[in-house]
Amino acid sequence: MRTLLSVVLAAVLCAAAAPPAAGATPDVPDDQPLPGYTIDNPPLAPATVHGRPSRVLQGVHEHAAFAIEVPPRWNGELVMWAHGYRGDTTVLTVDPPAYGLRQRLLEQGYAWAASSYYANGYDVRAGVLSTRALVTRFTREAGRPHRTFLAGVSMGGHVTVRSIEQYPGVYDAALPMCGVLGDHELFDFFLDFQLVAQDLADLPAYPIPADYATSVVPKIKERLGLTGGAEPGNELGRQFRDVVTELSGGERPGAAEAFAYWQDALFGLAGADGGGTLAQEPGRVATNRDTLYRPATPVNVNASVQRVDPADPVARRTARLTEVPAVSGRIGVPVLSLHNLGDNFVPFSMEQHYRADLARHGKSWLLVQRAIRAVGHCEFSAAEAGAAWDDLVRWERTGKRPQGDDVSNRAVVAAPSYGCRFTDPSAYATGTRPLYAPCP
Known part of the structure; x- marks a missing residue:
């Protein structure tokens, strides 16, 4: 998954070269920003x-x-x-x-x-x-x-x-x-959202392709009845909503409203890995290898969903x-x-x-x-x-x-x-x- 897009603070993508990590920088005065900033x-x-x-x-x-x-x-x-x-x-x-x-x-x-x-x-x-x-x-x-x-x-x-x-x-x-x-559980949640939606819609699309937002997501939303209104239009969409509710904190007041409010933004977080640093691509730590999805009906998502290991297992496991x-x-x-x-x-x-x-x-x-x-x-x-x-x-x-x-x-x-x-x-x-x- 690409770097998460800020919903509250707009992310401005710049063409400047990514600055090196601290400690890997050539001689830069303390009172100056690192190169590229x-x-x-x-x-x-x-x-x-x-x-x-x-x-x-x-x-x-x-x-x-x-x-x-x-x-x-x-x-x-x-x-x-x-x-x-x-x-x-x-x-x-x-x-x-x-x-x-x-x-x-x-x-x-x-x-x-x-x-x-x-x-x-x-x-x-x-x-x-x-x-x-x-x-x-x-x-x-x-x-x-x-x-x-x-x-x-x-x-x-x-x-x-x-x-x-x-x-x-x-x-x-x-x-x-x-x-x-x-x-890391935040990035697991973002990954879960895409993989469960793809599984229920029977539209596998991982790794995320470059045209995901324009070609895949509209089909997912159509098949899951997510094309308008607060209530999903079919049983698969309602299962998807319920799975997301469980992953985001369980049944609680306002859960259905939260799903409707955030679904477009969450679909918008997925994109092809741009090859940048871990700070630019934090989704590399994400995995759903051991995630248990609930509810598992009408589709047993746990048996059919694509399982993904972290793209950067060292970053996932280290205490550093x-x-x-x-x-x-x-x-x-x-x-x-x-x-x-x-x-x-x-x-x-x-x-x-x-x-x-x-x-x-x-x-x-x-x-x-x-x-x-x-x-x-x-x-x-x-x-x-x-x-x-x-x-x-x-x-x-x-x-x-x-x-x-x-x-x-x-x-x-x-x-x-x-x-x-x-x-x-x-x-x-x-x-x-x-x-x-x-x-x-």
Whole structure:
């Protein structure tokens, strides 16, 4: 499968040569981007914090652009912000904390810092290394923080949970939102979607051909009755929907609506391998060799689906920090995560995989998870993100574990009111939330 296409942030494909990985670069000054990249880091206006301006620092550190903001009365603590997937653009950019968190953090006395990473694509390694390097740069510019928190969205969630494993002792707590917490399982899901659709439509097309979107997908959609409306038009299409529902987190409120909302985007993620790096072609780690598909009627998909081994088995199996690294679940700090219940771009099942990883190592007590009733990707209100942040800080301070949602109990997740507990009722009329019934 080709590099996943950003649905939220448009991927701009550039003709420039792909830059080499860090460590394989010729002599490039630390304050310059790697070959093939440029930086767009316009001045960030200071925020007003309790009537006074913040202090903003910007620049380039170890080939990555950065922004740092320190409030007038700094409490001595730091929040690192990890951005999501940028596509294959060769322009490095920086995001401040989203969902109103930038102002919230500053008003609470926290400084924050964010890196562009030294490379784009699906390069978690770049995110982990650049974010850690920026902690060092912050210390040099503003002083050593007493505590360092880490928050990230989407691919930045993958950066976040790998970072707390990669650098134990550096980060004190983590807030991944809409994160790729299941590491390789995300790319397995993208592969599963195509292979099951092809199998049920009796249109084998793997490896993905160059004309897949124009020649194969329309035929698949016609045979599965996916040509219009929220409900598939035949029994095969309904089985496909149900299989995708299981793979993305199981039966849950809004699952049918999520399938209809995301199906075209998921078909659009497949394409021929372009021969680039692993960061450009992360689907090389994907496999369905041992996947059990449910339901298996009217077609026994498990007996008929094409089975695919990872194109890059070394990247799949290694524990090293690669562009698409594994997440072991061996953590030592509190983690509070948020995830949209109907997100099928980075599906809710990511939370279930991460919960299982931590459980294998006896670390479940360090994880609190919250489901938000929306179908979009990273669709959170300021109230939802702010409450999660405040609860994480309180947990880290006091040791009192906050409340969360059970993501593993199938009966609990399938309940009609699931996700209501932490969903902001005032945001109901916005975005995709009206696809859900209002919470009581």
